[in-house]
Amino acid sequence: GAGVSQTPSNKVTEKGKYVELRCDPISGHTALYWYRQSLGQGPEFLIYFQGTGAADDSGLPNDRFFAVRPEGSVSTLKIQRTERGDSAVYLCASSLGGSSYNEQFFGPGTRLTVL
Amino acid sequence: DQQVKQNSPSLSVQEGRISILNCDYTNSMFDYFLWYKKYPAEGPTFLISISSIKDKNEDGRFTVFLNKSAKHLSLHIVPSQPGDSAVYFCAARNYGGSQGNLIFGKGTKLSVKP
Numbered sequence: 001g002a003g004v005s006q007t008p009s010n011k012v013t014e015k016g017k018y019v020e021l022r023c024d025p026i027s028g029h030t031a032l033y034w035y036r037q038s039l040g041q042g043p044e045f046l047i048y049f050q051g052t053g054a055a056d057d058s059g060l061p062n063d064r065f066f067a068v069r070p071e072g073s074v075s076t077l078k079i080q081r082t083e084r085g086d087s088a089v090y091l092c093a094s095s096l097g098g099s100s101y102n103e104q105f106f107g108p109g110t111r112l113t114v115l
Numbered sequence: 116d117q118q119v120k121q122n123s124p125s126l127s128v129q130e131g132r133i134s135i136l137n138c139d140y141t142n143s144m145f146d147y148f149l150w151y152k153k154y155p156a157e158g159p160t161f162l163i164s165i166s167s168i169k170d171k172n173e174d175g176r177f178t179v180f181l182n183k184s185a186k187h188l189s190l191h192i193v194p195s196q197p198g199d200s201a202v203y204f205c206a207a208r209n210y211g212g213s214q215g216n217l218i219f220g221k222g223t224k225l226s227v228k229p
Binding site: 004033035040041042043044045048056058059091093103104105106107108109 | 119121151156157158159160161164204206216217218219220221222
């Protein structure tokens with residue numbers, strides 16, 4: 001299908017390691033979003049891209065978290081010096097963007113486990 | 116401090132009956148509300164939305180009601196079907212914030228029994 005895809009689907013790492021999570025948005029969608037969902041919680045906003053630039057990164061919890069979208073399509077969420085508290089499902093979504101609200105289409109998520 | 120609250124973690128309903136899922140919010144700057152549905156191991160799927168200038172929006176078996184004075188919205192599913200069994204998230208957008216920043220509740224797990 002032509003939905004949002006995320007890789008890997010599962011990632012297990014050790015505390016202190018670096019991880020990268022990838023998101024492929026729906027073709028033609030200019031807006032891309034990252035959320036984090038911890039157990040028993042709803043998705044929590046991390047960062048929003050409009051094109052190549054981060055329009056809102058107010059949800060990133062600290063400077064260990066960084067995201068890029070260099071060509072305005074694929075995005076990578078990078079987490080340095082992972083901690084056990086980073087364990088969660090990381091969700092990516094995309095939308096048409098623009099000035100009015102457009103529906104966000106979510107990918108299946110990457111389940112990150114930090115041991 | 117949760118700005119979007121879904122106080123019922125779970126709800127069980129008989130097939131064919133009405134399911135009512137509730138959501139409360141605290142921020143009067145929210146201008147758009149949405150319901151998402153999530154199956155296990157899948158991402159949330161958009162279900163229905165409502166602008167803050169309306170009090171009702173209907174789409175097939177799904178209706179969302181908004182009571183701004185009470186800062187409350189609800190999702191009605193009639194008639195409920197076993198395939199509706201999923202976790203339902205209420206979400207809101209802050210008019211003063213960026214377009215992308217949706218604030219979600221913790222979700223309500225709906226079980227529709229045959």
